[in-house]
Amino acid sequence: EAQVTQNPRYLITVTGKKLTVTCSQNMNHEYMSWYRQDPGLGLRQIYYSMNVEVTDKGDVPEGYKVSRKEKRNFPLILESPSPNQTSLYFCASKRASGGYPYNEQFFGPGTRLTVL
Amino acid sequence: AQSVTQLGSHVSVSEGALVLLRCNYSSSVPPYLFWYVQYPNQGLQLLLKYTSAATLVKGINGFEAEFKKSETSFHLTKPSAHMSDAAEYFCAVTDLNTGNQFYFGTGTSLTVIP
Numbered sequence: 001e002a003q004v005t006q007n008p009r010y011l012i013t014v015t016g017k018k019l020t021v022t023c024s025q026n027m028n029h030e031y032m033s034w035y036r037q038d039p040g041l042g043l044r045q046i047y048y049s050m051n052v053e054v055t056d057k058g059d060v061p062e063g064y065k066v067s068r069k070e071k072r073n074f075p076l077i078l079e080s081p082s083p084n085q086t087s088l089y090f091c092a093s094k095r096a097s098g099g100y101p102y103n104e105q106f107f108g109p110g111t112r113l114t115v116l
Numbered sequence: 117a118q119s120v121t122q123l124g125s126h127v128s129v130s131e132g133a134l135v136l137l138r139c140n141y142s143s144s145v146p147p148y149l150f151w152y153v154q155y156p157n158q159g160l161q162l163l164l165k166y167t168s169a170a171t172l173v174k175g176i177n178g179f180e181a182e183f184k185k186s187e188t189s190f191h192l193t194k195p196s197a198h199m200s201d202a203a204e205y206f207c208a209v210t211d212l213n214t215g216n217q218f219y220f221g222t223g224t225s226l227t228v229i230p
Contacts, residue, residue: 004159031216033218035218035220040125040222041222042122042206042220042221042222042223043160043206043208043218043220044220045217045218045219048216048217050216056216058217058218059117059217059219090159090160092160100215101148101210101211101212101213101214101215102148102150102165102167102210102215103215104162104165105160105162105218107159107160107161108159109157109158109159110157110158110159
């Protein structure tokens, strides 16, 4: 089954304790992206990657890091989480060919993060 | 940066009534536009997208949207609401050239009253 998976699905942590949220897709997509969803703000893009070793900032990159060492994986790293990073996080992927700008993004199920 | 505005954070309709969810974009050049649906505790699913091929776009589950350049709008409609349509709906935009950066609206929560 074609899918985007995220782990963990739920995480409660404390301020300053480094964490990683993993994202993996099995569709051989070149493009991957991370979003955060907050009430009243919709989804905001954190980082995206056009291919292996190619990443760029989205709208709200502060406090986050990403890496793209393999095509299928795109982990989101919070090196020193703070309470304002409490949010629902989504990973997404899409093909980067044949109508690339408007190819469908496939979303993972989300990771709910609480930083105390 | 591009942006989209969704008017009405909450919309309630009766079962069988018309669904109208509003989205306006801000861009001097018509961008690519999308409508996504999010069911409770799930990720987002694409309903439909505007790619400049046709102004009236049909999507899944009976939804459609009409692109109106003069009004900078891309409103989502469905002639007859079903209980299963209750969800959060997001309008989104990406640029014509790269399709790398996405901007989402703040979302509209649709309630369907039996």
